[in-house]
Amino acid sequence: MAVSMNDPVATGVPARRNLAGSVVGIAAIIVVSVIGYYLFPNNLALLTRIIAIALLVLSIDLVTGYCGVATLGHAALFGAGAYAAGIASAHYGISDPLLMTLIGALAGAAAGLLSGLIILRAHGLPQLVLSIAIIHLFHEAANKVSSWTGGSDGLSGIAPNALLGMFEFDLWGRTSYIYGVILLLVVFILLQVLVRSPFGMLARGVREDPIRISAMGASVQSILLRMYVVSGVVAGIGGALNAISTQVVGLDSLSFTLSAEALVMLVLGGTGSLYGALVGTVAFMWFEDVVSAANPFHWLTMVGALLIAVVLFAPRGLYGTAAEVARRFRGRRG
Amino acid sequence: MSALFEVSNLNKNFGGLAVTNNVSLSLHPGDRLALIGPNGAGKTTFVNLVTGNLQPNSGTVRLAGEDVTGLNAMGRVRRGLVRSFQVTRLFYEMTPVEHVALAVLQREGKSGRMVGNFRGMPGVMEEVRDILDLLGLLDLADIKVREIAYGQQRLLEIALALALRPKVLLLDEPAAGVPQSETARIEHALDKLPPDLAVLMIEHDMDLVFRFAKRVIVLAAGTVIFDGLPQDVTQDARVREAYLGSYANAGSAA
Numbered sequence: 001m002a003v004s005m006n007d008p009v010a011t012g013v014p015a016r017r018n019l020a021g022s023v024v025g026i027a028a029i030i031v032v033s034v035i036g037y038y039l040f041p042n043n044l045a046l047l048t049r050i051i052a053i054a055l056l057v058l059s060i061d062l063v064t065g066y067c068g069v070a071t072l073g074h075a076a077l078f079g080a081g082a083y084a085a086g087i088a089s090a091h092y093g094i095s096d097p098l099l100m101t102l103i104g105a106l107a108g109a110a111a112g113l114l115s116g117l118i119i120l121r122a123h124g125l126p127q128l129v130l131s132i133a134i135i136h137l138f139h140e141a142a143n144k145v146s147s148w149t150g151g152s153d154g155l156s157g158i159a160p161n162a163l164l165g166m167f168e169f170d171l172w173g174r175t176s177y178i179y180g181v182i183l184l185l186v187v188f189i190l191l192q193v194l195v196r197s198p199f200g201m202l203a204r205g206v207r208e209d210p211i212r213i214s215a216m217g218a219s220v221q222s223i224l225l226r227m228y229v230v231s232g233v234v235a236g237i238g239g240a241l242n243a244i245s246t247q248v249v250g251l252d253s254l255s256f257t258l259s260a261e262a263l264v265m266l267v268l269g270g271t272g273s274l275y276g277a278l279v280g281t282v283a284f285m286w287f288e289d290v291v292s293a294a295n296p297f298h299w300l301t302m303v304g305a306l307l308i309a310v311v312l313f314a315p316r317g318l319y320g321t322a323a324e325v326a327r328r329f330r331g332r333r334g
Numbered sequence: 335m336s337a338l339f340e341v342s343n344l345n346k347n348f349g350g351l352a353v354t355n356n357v358s359l360s361l362h363p364g365d366r367l368a369l370i371g372p373n374g375a376g377k378t379t380f381v382n383l384v385t386g387n388l389q390p391n392s393g394t395v396r397l398a399g400e401d402v403t404g405l406n407a408m409g410r411v412r413r414g415l416v417r418s419f420q421v422t423r424l425f426y427e428m429t430p431v432e433h434v435a436l437a438v439l440q441r442e443g444k445s446g447r448m449v450g451n452f453r454g455m456p457g458v459m460e461e462v463r464d465i466l467d468l469l470g471l472l473d474l475a476d477i478k479v480r481e482i483a484y485g486q487q488r489l490l491e492i493a494l495a496l497a498l499r500p501k502v503l504l505l506d507e508p509a510a511g512v513p514q515s516e517t518a519r520i521e522h523a524l525d526k527l528p529p530d531l532a533v534l535m536i537e538h539d540m541d542l543v544f545r546f547a548k549r550v551i552v553l554a555a556g557t558v559i560f561d562g563l564p565q566d567v568t569q570d571a572r573v574r575e576a577y578l579g580s581y582a583n584a585g586s587a588a
Contacts, residue, residue, distance in 0.1 A: 198439045199448045201432055208425040215423070216440045216498060217411035226446070 044173040051180035054281040055238025062231040065271035068207035073135035079254030080111035081239025086249040090157035108236015116228030154250040176245035270317025279319040344393035355556040361532040368547035376556040414501035426480035437497035485516035
């Protein structure tokens, strides 16, 4: 079989470009994190919160962006991780932060499995309604078992030990922040591997045409359920990070509002790309913080105006549109 | 010799309407069978019954001796009964390489892997290249499918089916929507199908049917009215009645 020299398959160019893209992405996360650390030393709690929410948004991206499942109940996975990590510390004295994170990840996976089993039975609008029902059920359940969760008062008494026995969780939130950045990097690198794996390709196929996927002999349902569990792990880690850094877990972590806001962040940044999830979270939470300080009365109006502007003028989201423009620019030059 | 693929006495009613009426057919390895019929003859229903998207009211579908009537579409694909679609069903944001690789990985049970990339998996890339080369798609290997021509998308449909290494291939109007100037490419691709593969083609384009098929079955009003050689089909009185009769009766029915 004759293969010409400029055959794109033979040169393996896409694989190499992917690798370069990953390195740039990881470097960008580190640079932004370092800048954040030095620019806002008194605001590290907010930055850590952004990282925790970014993990939730990444988690939604896996099922919504990559697989096409619409959900307004994804905070169930985040909240499960937060409560599990919090309860482990407050009730069982398991206060090693790494162990708490692991417990959060497992609880998130379990919540992902459970809500996946229910949500994936429906499609389209009924699916969306089921996801809303789930977050309300989780919320109510956490409210009822107040002896475990603290109910509407929130779960307190979480006292994480020093990280690796060396780094105390200090009052300024430096340890939390650095731990959060490391968690985000690890998750981001693993997700980069995942979305390029055969399974990641299969998931993109499900989003585009589930009937074609089953005509290949693959089970759409099992692909989606597996992705839900993976996304539960990611959201659960985010929840655990939140519990560790704030040392309190409230019912708001299991709320419809958080689910919806996180979905909005994803749309703002751009679905179907890990960078879109990160950009959307940072942009939304930063904007929210700035405008709520500048105008405490009308800040929600401004957030709404921003969203309308993005949906109208950059329907692929901030990152998605920027990437598209960059691609066109490159195309014109090349 | 027992048949590789055997449909026996298949019936399907929608309400009181018998859309598939006691249809039987069988395929042996290497067969090239075309199923034709006027609009509304029940071809699409037949395809859905055979592939497992619809359950029949009665009758059986057997594949390599095994009764697969109770299996869903996925189970039948895994046993070697693969179809292509009348209207192209592809992943428009993905490239031909990714399409074929996905099918190869799926066949080998590697599609669920969460680490690694198919480009680094031994054997996968070679096979993908061979299949794309066979169908003349190698030049388009890394272009998104939404940017390639419809005729080439039809070829990719066939490539996907081949990558699953089927025993029985069901081609649902492989030339549908392809401009006349490009049907030769489809024909050329069909010539290259593995010789021992059993192929059932549903097609409207009679030129393609005559060149491809060694046997023709005509379906009309859910019933098989002809089963024989391509050269005899146009001479058959019942076939002529089925194709032309609907026009002849249209006036009196009004």
